[in-house]
Amino acid sequence: MEVIAALLRVSIREAIQYRASFVAEIVVGALSAAGIAAPLFLVYARVPHVAGWTLDEALLVTGFFLLYNGFVSGLVEPNLGAIVDGVRTGALDYLLVRPVDVQWTISFRKIAPSAIWDVLAGVAVIGGALWRLGPPAPLASVVAFGMLTAGIVATYGLWLLVVCTSFWFVRVDNLRFLLGAVTDAGRWPVSVYGRGVRIALTTVIPVALVSSYPAMALLERLDGSLAFGAVATAVVSLVGSRAVLLFALRRYSSASS
């Protein structure tokens, strides 16, 4: 924990070193958070239900997606993106000679402070939706939190897997952008999609676990088998991606000095 705290402290100091850049990043973060929530209002201005979800229920999905987006833009993108560059330029050298777990240092080395807007917006949207829907049962809240955690772990594993491919193919930026675009589908309730897409969004690219499942849990619409499946997906994703990372490090060739 001390290492992660030290890494994050340094990362925040680095981020605020350039004031203009920091302010611009914060503004962009706020606009991005607003951009995620806005389309929902446009759709529900015309129809009362979408695939059985009312506006307030769908807002829960959006709120959880904002939390996920904050996690991705605040931690996943800056860190795992840096791995791709590190593989190409050899900048991973100094990280790999530290006596701390490689996965921790490469995953928590940087933080993008602008992501705080996504997190704040997510909390506000979920809070607002629950205020109108009524407070959830305590157990439902616990399950929702568990689903959010499982979803974050599962998607983190997927991101790590994608990034690990850079040890073989070196430049995989487009693959990252593609993953970012596909996971965007998580901002809508998963039941609006056809069966094939639904399965893909809960297993292959498990972004539904992080947005729809916690919302379904709060609404008491998530059955036990789905919850169990989400946890299993998270475990497989985390264990699998770690194994791939450790295997990929064997291929690390650094860069000539």
Add this chain to the structure above:
Amino acid sequence: MIRDTTGPEARLIRVTGLSKTYRVPVTKPGLRGSIASFFAREVREVHAVRDLSFRIEPGERVGFLGPNGAGKTTTLKMLSGLLYPSGGEVRVGGFVPQERDPAFLQLVTLVMGQKQQLLWDLPARETFELNRAMYGVDRKEFTETLDELIALLRAEPLLEKPVRNLSLGERMKCELIAALVHRPMILFLDEPTIGLDVEMQVQVRQFIAEHNRRTGATVLLTSHYMQDIAALTPRLLIIDEGQLRYDGALDELTRTVAPERRIVVHQVLPELAALGFAVTEGRMVATVPASEVNALLQRVFAVAPLVELGVEVPPLDEVIGRVFRGASPTETP
């Protein structure tokens, strides 16, 4: 398995039959070549290190020399656990480096003159603090080590400036501090003086020698500056095309590869021509085997008792150059 990380074994390096082969994509020249490579990628195997064997004793300072692309950096990276060897066996401080055992990583440090670990936008002190956390160094011990390193390198004024505002030499001082805050027992230094001015090179050399004397840490150093080697490393490993060409004492290398001495008389005396001297740039120079120097000097003083002269050993870079060009020194196992 519990290993002793403080005794002599912790500073020992053993390398047996080490090799590293890279698979490098070959791109043919021109647009057509690039398109052809896109569809049918050709891969070439580059043998960066081949069947390398040596042993470095605890506390030794060893110079690792070779032309560009000889395999020096690749070897250092394998010894520090960054790269997986393609073959052979390595033990550093009793550990297999590529397993990256945390206890092993506590034991070693790597300094690369052409790369930096310092956080670019923040003062160097932040990097030291980060390394303290990563290596789990006790606060009191950290402060003591840091004070000692700062004093040795006279680095006090540098610590609060953002790294980007430091000169190259100042940055290297801070790189060395960052690399040593955890008190490693084995130092891998890859061209630590590259690009530094003469004064700064001297300071870094003095620091490395002093650190080795105080801590007994083993030092393996690569450099293109022969002054580094002459001042710091009594033993040399010379590598070329991934293979070991020489392993032995610096003095021994000079004696076997360049056994001749130059006797330089700082004036032109025609009578010395008969003794084998030739006129070069207003001086007279004769080159003779080391064993014949005394005899020749006696004959010179017999002809010109008050002459001013000097006896020169061939410069180290010339000696090393001869090894690269194929002169065969006597290897000492």
